[in-house]
Amino acid sequence: MNDLETIISMLSYRRPAGSATEMAFIKKFIIPLGAKMDKHGNWRLVIGEDPSVLWSSHTDSVHSKEGFQKVDFDGKFISLAVNSKSNCLGADCAAGVWIMSEMIKAKVPGLYMFHFAEEIGCVGSNAVVEKEPELLKAIKSAVAFDRRGTADVITHQGVRTASDAFAQSLADQLPSRFKPSDRGVLTDTKQYRHLVPECTNLSVGYYNEHRPHEALDVGHLIEVRNHMVKIDQSKFVIERDPLAKPKLSKAGGKSFGSFGRFREETLRDLVWGHPDKVAAFLENQGVTFDQLRDVIHERRERKANINDLFDPLDLFSGAA
Ligand SMILES: [Zn+2]
Numbered sequence: 171m172n173d174l175e176t177i178i179s180m181l182s183y184r185r186p187a188g189s190a191t192e193m194a195f196i197k198k199f200i201i202p203l204g205a206k207m208d209k210h211g212n213w214r215l216v217i218g219e220d221p222s223v224l225w226s227s228h229t230d231s232v233h234s235k236e237g238f239q240k241v242d243f244d245g246k247f248i249s250l251a252v253n254s255k256s257n258c259l260g261a262d263c264a265a266g267v268w269i270m271s272e273m274i275k276a277k278v279p280g281l282y283m284f285h286f287a288e289e290i291g292c293v294g295s296n297a298v299v300e301k302e303p304e305l306l307k308a309i310k311s312a313v314a315f316d317r318r319g320t321a322d323v324i325t326h327q328g329v330r331t332a333s334d335a336f337a338q339s340l341a342d343q344l345p346s347r348f349k350p351s352d353r354g355v356l357t358d359t360k361q362y363r364h365l366v367p368e369c370t371n372l373s374v375g376y377y378n379e380h381r382p383h384e385a386l387d388v389g390h391l392i393e394v395r396n397h398m399v400k401i402d403q404s405k406f407v408i409e410r411d412p413l414a415k416p417k418l419s420k421a422g423g424k425s426f427g428s429f430g431r432f433r434e435e436t437l438r439d440l441v442w443g444h445p446d447k448v449a450a451f452l453e454n455q456g457v458t459f460d461q462l463r464d465v466i467h468e469r470r471e472r473k474a475n476i477n478d479l480f481d482p483l484d485l486f487s488g489a490a
Pocket residue numbers: 228262263288316357
């Protein structure tokens with residue numbers, strides 16, 4: 171398959187977290203690279219000795235149903251076929267998975283993380299932070315391929331996650347339209363911000379993600395690949411202190427939680443800090459115990475089934 175055929179093939183899989191077609195996608199495109207599943211559901215692979223860069227994407231999508239879908243290519247963009255009933259294209263994050271697969275084939279050094287369940291709360295990356303932070307001790311930068319558009323090297327995901335100097339040093343090795351941008355939104359690399367100095371996200375050419383009219387600029391994606399397989403990591407400028415306290419805006423004091431030492435930045439922070447209030451809020455919104463239990467446990471059961479497919483020794487030997 172050529173580049174375009176591979177990208178189109180990837181985009182034909184609908185990949186809700188824990189679904190059978192997400193697993194089929196992983197079997198076709200990620201396992202053959204040599205990646206192994208970790209105990210958190212992420213797929214990972216190390217190239218080189220003690221790599222200092224973590225490359226990040228995620229295997230799930232916001233598709234509402236698993237299965238396959240037809241896509242069209244108009245010479246510039248891939249989008250859903252005209253009469254498709256699918257709710258999104260899923261270039262978020264198939265585009266990132268494709269770039270990483272190409273970098274692996276080109277033997278670019280790094281810790282490659284294909285994260286589990288980014289779209290339902292960065293589940294896989296959070297698990298690494300909470301249960302296996304030592305995995306990241308040699309990592310100086312975490313680069314996600316999970317950003318819309320064609321020009322952003324993200325410095326802020328709500329809060330600062332990468333220095334301007336780092337973003338510029340990466341942009342300097344990409345097509346000249348790339349510039350540092352402080353307008354990022356949450357992805358897995360944000361979870362690593364207290365452990366890894368520079369945490370960013372790069373534009374991989376999709377637009378209108380999470381929607382039926384999502385489209386992928388294939389030329390951009392291939393151009394980024396062409397640069398990434400030649401990337402010189404020794405030129406990355408590492409400046410940010412991951413342990414520095416975030417600067418608070420004037421209203422910032424209010425964003426401290428009841429413990430006064432914990433800055434609430436994500437939905438997860440709020441759920442963790444105020445479980446009773448969150449439960450009351452969900453109840454008021456009409457969410458029932460049964461509904462929530464089904465959502466939470468169905469995903470766990472599916473994940474357990476995925477585990478059954480592999481030799482447990484393989485799983486827990488530390489894929490890295
Ligand atoms: Zn994404």
